Amino acid sequence: MKANVAEEAGASAILIINNQTELFKMVCESDADVDIKIPALMLPQDAGSRLEKYISNNTMVSVALYSPKRPAVDIAEVFLWLMAVGTILCASYWSAWTAREVAIEQDKLLKDASEEILEVRGAGSSGFVDINTMSAIFFVVAASCFLVMLYKLMSFWFVEVLVVLFCIGGVEGLQTCLVTLLSCFRCFQRFAESFIKVPLFGAVSHLTLAVCPFCITFAVVWAVYRRISFAWIGQDILGIALIITVLQIVRVPNLKVGTVLLGCAFLYDIFWVFVSKWWFHESVMIVVARGDKSGEDGIPMLLKIPRIYDPWGGYSVIGFGDIILPGLLVAFSLRYDWLTKKTLRAGYFIWAMTAYGLGLLVTYVALNLMDGHGQPALLYIVPFILGTFITLGKKRGDLKTLWTRGEPERPCPHVQLQPLEQRE
Numbered sequence: 001m002k003a004n005v006a007e008e009a010g011a012s013a014i015l016i017i018n019n020q021t022e023l024f025k026m027v028c029e030s031d032a033d034v035d036i037k038i039p040a041l042m043l044p045q046d047a048g049s050r051l052e053k054y055i056s057n058n059t060m061v062s063v064a065l066y067s068p069k070r071p072a073v074d075i076a077e078v079f080l081w082l083m084a085v086g087t088i089l090c091a092s093y094w095s096a097w098t099a100r101e102v103a104i105e106q107d108k109l110l111k112d113a114s115e116e117i118l119e120v121r122g123a124g125s126s127g128f129v130d131i132n133t134m135s136a137i138f139f140v141v142a143a144s145c146f147l148v149m150l151y152k153l154m155s156f157w158f159v160e161v162l163v164v165l166f167c168i169g170g171v172e173g174l175q176t177c178l179v180t181l182l183s184c185f186r187c188f189q190r191f192a193e194s195f196i197k198v199p200l201f202g203a204v205s206h207l208t209l210a211v212c213p214f215c216i217t218f219a220v221v222w223a224v225y226r227r228i229s230f231a232w233i234g235q236d237i238l239g240i241a242l243i244i245t246v247l248q249i250v251r252v253p254n255l256k257v258g259t260v261l262l263g264c265a266f267l268y269d270i271f272w273v274f275v276s277k278w279w280f281h282e283s284v285m286i287v288v289a290r291g292d293k294s295g296e297d298g299i300p301m302l303l304k305i306p307r308i309y310d311p312w313g314g315y316s317v318i319g320f321g322d323i324i325l326p327g328l329l330v331a332f333s334l335r336y337d338w339l340t341k342k343t344l345r346a347g348y349f350i351w352a353m354t355a356y357g358l359g360l361l362v363t364y365v366a367l368n369l370m371d372g373h374g375q376p377a378l379l380y381i382v383p384f385i386l387g388t389f390i391t392l393g394k395k396r397g398d399l400k401t402l403w404t405r406g407e408p409e410r411p412c413p414h415v416q417l418q419p420l421e422q423r424e
Contacts, residue, residue: 003040013039015063017048039065044313068311076305076316077364083303084318085357087240088327091247092349094180096334098248103339130253136261140268143321147272150288150299151280159296163226166300167219170238173245174215179208227297232304232315239303243320247327251335254406255389255399258329262382265325269376286374289317318360322377326356326385332406333389340408348402351388359384 006014041063043051054061131139150158183192191207198204222234252258272285291298297315298304303323304315330352337347344350359381367375393399401408 003036003038007036007038011038016042018042018044070310070312072368074307074310074316076307080303080305080316080318081360084323084360087243087323088330088356091244091327092331092334094248095331096338099335100338129250131250131257133257133260136257137264140264144268147284147288151284154292159291159299163223163300167223169242171215171219173242174238175208175211176245177241178211182207232306235300236303243323246324247331250328252328252332254404255402258332259386262325262329262386266378266382269378273374273376283374326381329385330356336407348389348392351392352385355384355388356381
């Protein structure tokens with residue numbers, strides 16, 4: 001359309017500036033008039049801005065036709081794969097370690113405490129959120145509503161709101177990760193174990209108070225300078241910290257809930273990437289991820305790395321949901337292995353981790369085979385993880401325990417001591 005208008009106006013060529021810093025192949029609709037006799041070129045947003053600046057300064061500008069070939073595999077995809085797998089690996093070990101500490105503490109209480117004390121401790125908050133089947137379904141429904149809201153309200157100001165929300169979550173995640181990491185060192189343990197009462201927040205450790213200003217400053221600096229070329233580093237740091245914290249707090253209690261959650265997420269991904277084109281005439285998920293109509297290079301809820309060796313530019317990205325949702329089941333597998341005292345080879349974690357890595361690898365293969373068109377990662381990841389988990393569980397005879405309880409039964413010492421008390 002633009003080329004036809006320019007040609008009718010007598011132009012000898014047309015330069016189209018993209019609204020993003022990457023390039024896309026210019027294509028026409030099936031019923032469009034493709035009888036264009038003038039050159040039509042597309043420039044990335046940053047190159048277009050420089051061109052407009054030169055023209056406004058009356059500088060002579062020469063433009064040459066260039067249609068580079070995109071490499072089959074860019075190193076950014078390799079690093080993004082390592083980033084996603086490494087994030088789940090760290091979060092899983094943190095979750096399993098915390099679950100084991102809680103189990104050890106409960107065993108001590110069962111041996112030493114009276115039933116009244118046990119009831120009081122059992123009524124308290126453990127700091128975890130165990131999701132159930134209904135909440136798993138509700139989460140996917142709520143995510144769909146939120147995605148449609150993003151699609152309909154996508155604008156510069158709405159993205160600003162998302163940036164603020166992302167910074168709040170990123171500060172909380174970065175603070176939690178740093179405090180936990182520093183607490184492992186002996187020189188910081190004294191500050192981590194001493195508390196001060198803060199209005200509205202209650203008891204807060206001195207180490208948290210010391211780390212908090214750094215985390216807030218880090219997030220604010222990223223938000224202000226997020227449009228510079230290397231701002232993706234700060235976004236990835238905040239995003240990884242947020243993902244690890246979520247995977248440590250939110251837990252899948254058994255394989256049944258994990259199957260419902262990933263099954264619904266599987267349908268969610270397929271619908272909003274492929275099926276939504278029939279209703280909205282474009283892929284809602286891809287449009288939202290790119291941040292169309294917002295003037296930004298995508299929404300902040302993504303991990304991204306620039307495609308360094310790709311002459312077309314742009315970023316390789318992966319959504320938080322493609323890491324968090326499978327990561328919940330991978331973390332569950334390691335918690336189960338540690339509580340049942342299974343070795344790495346005899347357990348489920350190494351297989352679940354491998355299944356996730358292979359599923360994400362197949363996603364990138366499909367992405368390249370489809371010439372860069374967005375692919376729903378969960379379409380490939382979910383069958384790998386659930387198929388591996390269910391097959392191994394059935395083969396080893398653990399499927400019933402995995403499906404219902406999600407953890408081994410621990411005998412109660414009070415029940416064992418009851419006959420001795422009766423004899424006295």
